[in-house]
Amino acid sequence: MLKIGLTGGIASGKSAAAEVFAGLGVPVIDADVIARERVAPGSEALAEIVCAFGPEMLTPAGELDRPRLRRRVFADAEARARLEAILHPRIREALLARLETLDAPYVVLVIPLLVEAGWQDLVDRVLVIDAPEALQRERLMRRDGLSAAEAEAMLAAQADRATRCAAADDRVVNDGSLDDLRADIEKLHGHYLALAGAGRTGPSAR
Template identity: 55%
Template sequence: MLVIGLTGGIASGKSAVSDRFRALGVPIVDTDLLAREVVEPGTQGLARLVSAFGDSILQADGRLDRAALRRRVFSDPASRDMLDQLLHPLIRELCRQRLATFDSPYAILVVPLLVETDFVELVDRVLVVDTPEAQQIERLQRRDGCSRSEARAMLDAQAPRERRLRAANDILCNNGGLEALDRQIRDLHQQYLALAGAGSSPTDDCGRTGPN
């Protein structure tokens, strides 16, 4: 089965894209959702976090206090690295398990930090949802009610846009309306079906043919 790694910067529209692929019958694995599963009460993941960061990251009911953990790691690169080392192996293994259950020409693995991590080893092809940074900042401010400087800091915590584009086999330009987005996704869907079945090389929707 062909595995497409779907990634993009924060507020680029990854969820809208994955929802549209799902509506076309494509199985989706979203690592953001798996990251929640691996830290449910009683899991090895939650035990690892408590051992590393202490009980202050827990709510009164014993569940993970995501806001407290986010505050703890956001401004501390060493803590962010530790968080990744603790949880990424668990999430990767769960990705493999979920992908192994599918019987379809291709599936999509949604990984926000795909190009920054070794999750790229799980995919055959990288699809980047690309949005100009000015639009990302506007969407973040509107979505999260944050200031422009806070939105800028969120973007700066991820890989630069240029790095994602260099890693892309296919690029989906999400800087227009929903009709344009739907058209690109339908085209990519047909291209991925052809690639999975005949080994042809699809072109991205910004007019380029991605590297194999």
């Protein structure tokens, strides 16, 4: 089974691209979804996060206060490393386990920090959903209600655009409409089906 690692900077359009793949019948495994499952109330990971960052990271209902934790770790590289040490091994283990349950020509693994975590070994090809940083910043501020400084800190915490694109086997520039993105993904879908049928990864489509 051909494994496609879908990644990209924050607010680049990874989720929208993944939805197009899913709509085409492609199995999609999302690392962010797994992360949310792993920090459910009563989980071992949530207990470790509270131990590392304090009870203020919980909502009154006992759930992880994701916006508060996000602000904390994006402002502090050491805190971010502590959080990743708690979550990344669990996420990787779950990704591998779910791959074992699938039978399809190819699968898409949505891994936002694929490049930063060095998880290229999990996939056969890396698909980067790319966008100009100014557009990412604008989307992030609009989507999450962040200040320019907060958005900039989140962008700075990830691999820069050039580093991410250098790791790509395939790249989609998502700076247009949803229909433009859908057309690009549909083109790649045909390419990936051909590669899966040939049993090889072949040259990049773009």
